Amino acid sequence: MSATPNGATTKPFVSHPIRLTLNGQDRQLQVLPWTTLLDLLREQLDLVGSKKGCDHGQCGACTVLRDGKRINACLTLAVMCDGAEVTTIEGLADGDQLHPMQQAFIQRDAFQCGYCTPGQICSAVGLANEGRAHNTAQIQELMSGNLCRCGAYSNIRDAIEDVVLGGDQ
Numbered sequence: 001m002s003a004t005p006n007g008a009t010t011k012p013f014v015s016h017p018i019r020l021t022l023n024g025q026d027r028q029l030q031v032l033p034w035t036t037l038l039d040l041l042r043e044q045l046d047l048v049g050s051k052k053g054c055d056h057g058q059c060g061a062c063t064v065l066r067d068g069k070r071i072n073a074c075l076t077l078a079v080m081c082d083g084a085e086v087t088t089i090e091g092l093a094d095g096d097q098l099h100p101m102q103q104a105f106i107q108r109d110a111f112q113c114g115y116c117t118p119g120q121i122c123s124a125v126g127l128a129n130e131g132r133a134h135n136t137a138q139i140q141e142l143m144s145g146n147l148c149r150c151g152a153y154s155n156i157r158d159a160i161e162d163v164v165l166g167g168d169q
């Protein structure tokens with residue numbers, strides 16, 4: 001406890017220990033209770049692939065996978081990930097072997113400036129894990145939380161179709 005000029009006392013900020021599997025590696029970290037997963041990744045761990053677009057859950061640029069499910073890292077407190085498995089765009093590839101979704105984005109030229117791309121790819125991997133998209137309209141609807149300011153939507157959709165629908169298109 002410390003005293004303020006008017007005599008009131010304040011409690012020091014207390015960080016919390018968390019343990020998570022991040023991109024396949026066991027990590028033990030100290031985080032402040034208000035630190036978002038996105039700030040933990042970008043500011044503390046130098047994993048800057050996940051982008052801060054709106055910081056309000058509106059754009060999807062910060063999308064990562066928690067236990068295989070897509071989440072907005074800007075709306076997720078780091079302490080909420082204690083015990084979880086978190087995968088970011090940096091952890092999708094297997095060594096030099098890109099994830100099939102990454103390969104599809106390259107093959108379909110599914111990006112322009114690339115700012116939204118890590119979030120698009122992580123979201124698309126989450127979508128594939130969900131198994132709920134069985135046609136183009138469902139892909140578009142279920143990817144609607146990921147915005148692309150460059151308007152590369154048709155190529156993004158094609159890339160995701162390649163992976164999620166395969167030969168069913």
Ligand code: FES
Nearest residue numbers: 053055057060074
């Ligand atoms: S930065 Fe998280 S949704 Fe926009």
Ligand code: FES
Nearest residue numbers: 112114148149150
């Ligand atoms: S490629 Fe530029 S925002 Fe999507």
